[in-house]
Amino acid sequence: MKLNILGCYSATPRTFTNPTAQVLEINNHLFLIDCGEGTQVQLRRHKIKFNRIKHIFISHLHGDHCFGLVGLISTFRLLGREADLHIYAPKGLKESILLQLKLGNSWTNYNLIFHELTNNKSELIFEDEKVTVETIPLDHRVYTNGFLFREKEGDRKLDMNAVLNEGIDVAYYRKLKQGADVPNLKGVIVRNELMTKPAAPPKSYAFCSDTAYNESIIPLISSVTALYHESTFLDQHIELAAPTKHSTAKQAAAIAKLANVEQLILGHYSTRYDNLDAFKEEAETIYSPVYLADDGKVFDI
Amino acid sequence: MKLNILGCYSATPRTFTNPTAQVLEINNHLFLIDCGEGTQVQLRRHKIKFNRIKHIFISHLHGDHCFGLVGLISTFRLLGREADLHIYAPKGLKESILLQLKLGNSWTNYNLIFHELTNNKSELIFEDEKVTVETIPLDHRVYTNGFLFREKEGDRKLDMNAVLNEGIDVAYYRKLKQGADVPNLKGVIVRNELMTKPAAPPKSYAFCSDTAYNESIIPLISSVTALYHESTFLDQHIELAAPTKHSTAKQAAAIAKLANVEQLILGHYSTRYDNLDAFKEEAETIYSPVYLADDGKVFDI
Numbered sequence: 001m002k003l004n005i006l007g008c009y010s011a012t013p014r015t016f017t018n019p020t021a022q023v024l025e026i027n028n029h030l031f032l033i034d035c036g037e038g039t040q041v042q043l044r045r046h047k048i049k050f051n052r053i054k055h056i057f058i059s060h061l062h063g064d065h066c067f068g069l070v071g072l073i074s075t076f077r078l079l080g081r082e083a084d085l086h087i088y089a090p091k092g093l094k095e096s097i098l099l100q101l102k103l104g105n106s107w108t109n110y111n112l113i114f115h116e117l118t119n120n121k122s123e124l125i126f127e128d129e130k131v132t133v134e135t136i137p138l139d140h141r142v143y144t145n146g147f148l149f150r151e152k153e154g155d156r157k158l159d160m161n162a163v164l165n166e167g168i169d170v171a172y173y174r175k176l177k178q179g180a181d182v183p184n185l186k187g188v189i190v191r192n193e194l195m196t197k198p199a200a201p202p203k204s205y206a207f208c209s210d211t212a213y214n215e216s217i218i219p220l221i222s223s224v225t226a227l228y229h230e231s232t233f234l235d236q237h238i239e240l241a242a243p244t245k246h247s248t249a250k251q252a253a254a255i256a257k258l259a260n261v262e263q264l265i266l267g268h269y270s271t272r273y274d275n276l277d278a279f280k281e282e283a284e285t286i287y288s289p290v291y292l293a294d295d296g297k298v299f300d301i
Numbered sequence: 302m303k304l305n306i307l308g309c310y311s312a313t314p315r316t317f318t319n320p321t322a323q324v325l326e327i328n329n330h331l332f333l334i335d336c337g338e339g340t341q342v343q344l345r346r347h348k349i350k351f352n353r354i355k356h357i358f359i360s361h362l363h364g365d366h367c368f369g370l371v372g373l374i375s376t377f378r379l380l381g382r383e384a385d386l387h388i389y390a391p392k393g394l395k396e397s398i399l400l401q402l403k404l405g406n407s408w409t410n411y412n413l414i415f416h417e418l419t420n421n422k423s424e425l426i427f428e429d430e431k432v433t434v435e436t437i438p439l440d441h442r443v444y445t446n447g448f449l450f451r452e453k454e455g456d457r458k459l460d461m462n463a464v465l466n467e468g469i470d471v472a473y474y475r476k477l478k479q480g481a482d483v484p485n486l487k488g489v490i491v492r493n494e495l496m497t498k499p500a501a502p503p504k505s506y507a508f509c510s511d512t513a514y515n516e517s518i519i520p521l522i523s524s525v526t527a528l529y530h531e532s533t534f535l536d537q538h539i540e541l542a543a544p545t546k547h548s549t550a551k552q553a554a555a556i557a558k559l560a561n562v563e564q565l566i567l568g569h570y571s572t573r574y575d576n577l578d579a580f581k582e583e584a585e586t587i588y589s590p591v592y593l594a595d596d597g598k599v600f601d602i
Contacts, residue, residue, distance in 0.1 A: 078312055104363045
């Protein structure tokens with residue numbers, strides 16, 4: 001998995017900082033998560049191929065998470081896109097996007113498929129052979145979901161030396177990969193673990209932004225490989241966190257610790273702070289490892 | 302008058318080119334004309350004070366002319382704006398903006414006043430003591446207006462030596478500035494032109510984008526100080542101009558010549574062209590002077 005941070009600052013796009021957008025590469029998918037104003041320029045700047053984006057996940061309908069979407073949809077049209085585009089977003093975005101396309105008499109010539117989210121409980125919203133995506137209901141000023149991206153358990157790897165030594169017919173290879181014990185040429189059942197190795201452990205990524213400190217997400221994100229949790233504020237502004245339904249760096253770290261995640265990535269910083277180091281320092285008093293998102297940064301997960 | 306080009310490329314925002322937006326400084330107003338995606342970042346980059354923008358004119362509802370507006374309106378709110386904001390735009394934009402603000406539960410705390418345009422004839426849409434703004438109906442794929450910004454005829458300038466020599470009471474100064482003949486202390490009427498000089502000639506700026514070649518605008522823009530006319534294409538792609546209802550550089554120049562304008566500024570270039578010089582060269586075969594708009598360029602008019 002690879003996570004491309006296109007923008008990770010809160011509130012407004014500025015000369016050198018961008019609102020939320022990131023691209024998760026997972027099993028040949030390029031999933032776009034949130035789409036603040038200017039996301040299409042950030043995609044170009046970081047040389048991410050537009051036509052590989054087939055699924056867009058929008059957390060909530062504040063502008064810094066979605067105002068770039070209609071422009072991206074329009075640009076896809078101008079570039080002659082033919083592939084379907086799936087958009088998973090709170091109910092209402094469909095109406096808004098379609099109204100804007102109608103006013104510009106600019107209907108897409110590709111299929112635009114909206115999956116409108118209204119559920120307050122976690123739900124499975126995408127699944128293929130190798131990946132699932134579930135919502136993570138968050139606590140913000142408007143209806144908001146985080147997203148949990150999970151690889152499925154992969155096939156076991158064949159130890160070809162052992163397989164050949166045991167004399168297993170090729171017809172049994174698929175069952176072997178699935179973990180079954182199979183007969184050799186003499187008809188004797190051979191135990192699977194003598195001929196296979198476990199699959200690489202499946203990875204998972206949880207995107208949680210924007211949200212107040214909210215322990216109810218912990219069972220959903222338990223032990224994920226990487227957690228991106230918003231940290232709009234430092235401790236010195238903790239009194240702003242609850243009323244705006246945002247989190248501090250320490251609160252993000254407390255969630256990471258309680259959920260026993262493997263790593264924490266912080267982002268969605270208020271633009272009032274010139275230096276991000278304090279976010280890492282404050283979070284690390286509670287949990288480690290902590291990584292700081294920044295525009296243009298790429299994380300190998 | 303000063304014209305700040307924030308963006309002058311067609312279709313999509315790219316790494317180094319911006320869709321249409323410009324700021325006209327005229328008699329202490331900062332008028333924003335069109336507002337493609339990323340306009341708020343361009344305003345910051347060029348250090349234009351957000352709170353001096355009180356009137357925004359939108360030509361039409363294609364994304365490259367209006368997708369940055371909702372973000373700018375939201376940023377004004379986040380920055381604590383209190384001043385009224387007037388938006389002159391085709392009918393429909395109000396519904397779209399209000400829907401987006403509603404979905405984000407982000408109503409402005411300042412007055413947002415929409416002036417919805419539906420007229421197919423030129424109309425006066427703004428007037429104060431010193432400036433008027435009229436629409437210029439254009440011929441594009443959706444309902445589109447250009448805008449004509451005009452200074453009003455100013456007061457005549459007093460020649461104070463002559464005024465004092467003639468012995469004119471101060472109570473008559475205002476009438477003198479307005480061009481009237483007035484009595485001196487002996488009751489003799491003195492001719493105005495002996496004591497005043499003409500006001501500086503009023504300036505005017507016509508913004509015409511997007512539009513097909515359209516001679517019907519000529520009476521409206523006759524003799525303006527500066528005409529900004531779109532030139533999406535060069536001659537080599539003239540066959541694209543009519544069906545897309547855009548213009549070539551030569552067509553823009555032909556309009557400038559027929560309207561006897563003082564200068565022509567070209568813009569709204571297709572991003573297929575790497576070099577803009579050919580736009581100027583082709584236009585100058587028909588009319589001069591021709592200036593090329595470019596992002597970040599400032600014209601003193």
